[in-house]
Amino acid sequence: MPDTAPAPVITIGDDAPPVVLQERRILGVPASTWPKVLMPLFVGVLALAVWEFLVRYNGIPAYILPGPLLIAQTMVTDWGTLSGSLWITLSISLAALAVAVLLGVSLSVLFAQSKWVELSFFPYAVILQVTPIVAIAPLIIIWVNDVKLSLLICAWIVAFFPILSNTTLGLNSADHNLLNLFQLYKATRFQTLLHLRLPSALPYFLGGLKISGGLSLIGAVVAEFVAGTGGSQSGLAYRILESGYQLRIPRMFAALFMISISGIVIFLCLSTLSHMVLRRWHESALKREN
Amino acid sequence: MSVADLTLDTAAQPAGRAARPVVSCRGVAKLFSNGTLALQNVDLDIGRHQFVSLLGPSGCGKSTLLRLIAGLGEASAGTIDWPDAAHDSTGAAQPSLSFVFQEPTLMPWASAIKNVMLPLKLAGVKPDEQRARAAEALRMVGLAAFENAYPRELSGGMKMRVSIARAMVTRPQVLLMDEPFAALDEITRFKLNNDLLELWHASSFTVVFVTHSVFESVFLSQRIVTMAARPGRVIADMDVTAPYPRAADYRTSPLYNAHCKRASEALEQAMGHALGAH
Numbered sequence: 001m002p003d004t005a006p007a008p009v010i011t012i013g014d015d016a017p018p019v020v021l022q023e024r025r026i027l028g029v030p031a032s033t034w035p036k037v038l039m040p041l042f043v044g045v046l047a048l049a050v051w052e053f054l055v056r057y058n059g060i061p062a063y064i065l066p067g068p069l070l071i072a073q074t075m076v077t078d079w080g081t082l083s084g085s086l087w088i089t090l091s092i093s094l095a096a097l098a099v100a101v102l103l104g105v106s107l108s109v110l111f112a113q114s115k116w117v118e119l120s121f122f123p124y125a126v127i128l129q130v131t132p133i134v135a136i137a138p139l140i141i142i143w144v145n146d147v148k149l150s151l152l153i154c155a156w157i158v159a160f161f162p163i164l165s166n167t168t169l170g171l172n173s174a175d176h177n178l179l180n181l182f183q184l185y186k187a188t189r190f191q192t193l194l195h196l197r198l199p200s201a202l203p204y205f206l207g208g209l210k211i212s213g214g215l216s217l218i219g220a221v222v223a224e225f226v227a228g229t230g231g232s233q234s235g236l237a238y239r240i241l242e243s244g245y246q247l248r249i250p251r252m253f254a255a256l257f258m259i260s261i262s263g264i265v266i267f268l269c270l271s272t273l274s275h276m277v278l279r280r281w282h283e284s285a286l287k288r289e290n
Numbered sequence: 291m292s293v294a295d296l297t298l299d300t301a302a303q304p305a306g307r308a309a310r311p312v313v314s315c316r317g318v319a320k321l322f323s324n325g326t327l328a329l330q331n332v333d334l335d336i337g338r339h340q341f342v343s344l345l346g347p348s349g350c351g352k353s354t355l356l357r358l359i360a361g362l363g364e365a366s367a368g369t370i371d372w373p374d375a376a377h378d379s380t381g382a383a384q385p386s387l388s389f390v391f392q393e394p395t396l397m398p399w400a401s402a403i404k405n406v407m408l409p410l411k412l413a414g415v416k417p418d419e420q421r422a423r424a425a426e427a428l429r430m431v432g433l434a435a436f437e438n439a440y441p442r443e444l445s446g447g448m449k450m451r452v453s454i455a456r457a458m459v460t461r462p463q464v465l466l467m468d469e470p471f472a473a474l475d476e477i478t479r480f481k482l483n484n485d486l487l488e489l490w491h492a493s494s495f496t497v498v499f500v501t502h503s504v505f506e507s508v509f510l511s512q513r514i515v516t517m518a519a520r521p522g523r524v525i526a527d528m529d530v531t532a533p534y535p536r537a538a539d540y541r542t543s544p545l546y547n548a549h550c551k552r553a554s555e556a557l558e559q560a561m562g563h564a565l566g567a568h
């Protein structure tokens with residue numbers, strides 16, 4: 001309408017500020033979250049207690065199955081070596097994840113520009129994905145002189161595909177009517193990408209990221225097993241191998257625990273990130289009241 | 291004009307009501323690649339500040355025609371001219387128009403005001419002005435208190451209001467609406483019908499409103515263009531002479547009833563045509 005036209009104000013019944021009800025909080029955490037934390041914790045503690053009891057009751061020697069207390073003790077006494085290895089494994093995984101995000105998103109944006117590019121290159125991404133990492137790891141280790149770099153490449157290969165395929169799907173899932181709307185308002189390709197395709201792809205990308213987070217850790221560990229090289233610069237996988245040779249089974253378990261816990265922490269961090277980003281708008285992150 | 295004078299005008303005549311139409315369709319046809327002839331030989335002139343409804347059964351090509359007018363897709367034959375619109379360097383018309391879809395079609399990741407700001411952002415308007423004009427548009431549709439609400443937090447009717455605010459924020463000369471209220475309950479629909487008429491009456495834009503409801507078209511429009519299917523074409527063009535502003539009492543007046551009767555007859559004829567073509 002022209003600037004001169006008086007703008008009629010239409011008041012309606014539902015024009016009232018939204019009412020927001022705050023949930024009760026205990027120690028800063030919503031009351032409904034507590035059972036979600038406490039219940040699995042309770043099951044875990046119970047399982048550890050049963051384990052400890054069975055080991056002691058049956059007198060199982062520590063070189064066959066150590067009890068959780070002994071494992072915890074080993075973790076404390078060997079913390080110097082183990083924490084160094086933990087740091088190395090984690091830094092390789094996270095670097096691989098970062099590269100996977102960077103390349104995965106860039107490549108999917110490239111794919112979204114043209115169906116032909118996608119058709120030509122996507123099969124090769126699939127080949128990379130379906131080839132077992134244990135089968136190509138030895139080659140990569142031979143080609144790349146630096147052990148750390150070769151582990152990073154292996155972890156990256158494993159972590160890359162879920163991000164690429166999910167983001168590509170997301171970029172192509174923008175609402176058809178919204179695409180028409182952008183066309184109607186003469187949006188440029190770049191505007192459509194920035195304001196429509198990328199936000200549409202966000203939930204898909206975050207789903208891929210959650211999978212890739214765990215996979216990058218698995219990739220780093222598996223590749224190190226294959227490499228089997230030791231030294232002061234080795235990660236948790238080599239600690240497991242080494243402890244096996246030396247029959248230091250409690251230490252083997254301690255390293256195994258640290259890998260599992262790292263995986264869980266990575267998953268929880270990425271889930272939290274995903275929830276924070278999608279909280280206001282996406283189905284997956286919304287709390288249903290019915 | 292008495293009720294008795296109202297006769298059914300079924301001749302598919304292009305109404306030359308406005309000396310110089312805003313948009314003028316001549317011999318427009320649309321053949322989809324799957325072989326569906328969605329439109330055939332459509333002639334339609336729409337005058338300045340008219341409120342025109344396209345009425346017809348489902349599948350008769352109403353949406354297709356509206357999308358062609360909007361420039362979404364190419365007509366297979368015929369021309370769509372915008373005599374008074376600016377033209378770009380390639381000679382293509384650059385009419386100032388907005389489109390409201392049947393679904394609100396909001397970006398779920400953006401608040402109401404960010405959604406309304408979108409057309410201005412795409413046009414490169416300064417951020418301050420974007421926000422001020424979007425706030426004004428939201429106030430106009432009665433959603434001033436919901437600027438920061440996300441689409442998920444709004445009811446169906448409120449989402450549609452945001453969608454209308456987004457369409458109005460560019461101050462278009464032509465507003466194209468494709469069954470915008472079809473998915474809403476009757477109470478909300480009546481309310482939005484009234485609000486839309488007030489907006490239109492207070493300003494000078496043109497509305498092309500697609501609907502399959504006789505009652506909605508008679509309540510809203512000055513002119514009802516009835517279409518029939520297979521192939522999609524215009525079969526009747528009638529005036530609705532009731533004066534504006536039209537309010538709730540118009541819905542119960544004898545004049546309204548008489549117009550509804552005529553429009554229903556045209557619609558029935560449209561369905562008959564379609565069946566006859568089978």
Ligand SMILES: Nc1ncnc2c1ncn2[C@@H]1O[C@H](COP(=O)(O)OP(=O)(O)O)[C@@H](O)[C@H]1O
Pocket residue numbers: 322323324326327328346347348349350351352353354355522
């Ligand atoms: N993209 C398309 N491809 C093929 N056929 C289509 C397409 N869009 C619409 N049609 C067909 O064109 C006809 C008219 O459709 P439409 O304009 O949506 O009708 P209406 O809006 O009046 O219900 C229908 O038969 C429909 O199936």
Ligand SMILES: [Mg+2]
Pocket residue numbers: 352353354468469
């Ligand atoms: Mg339709």
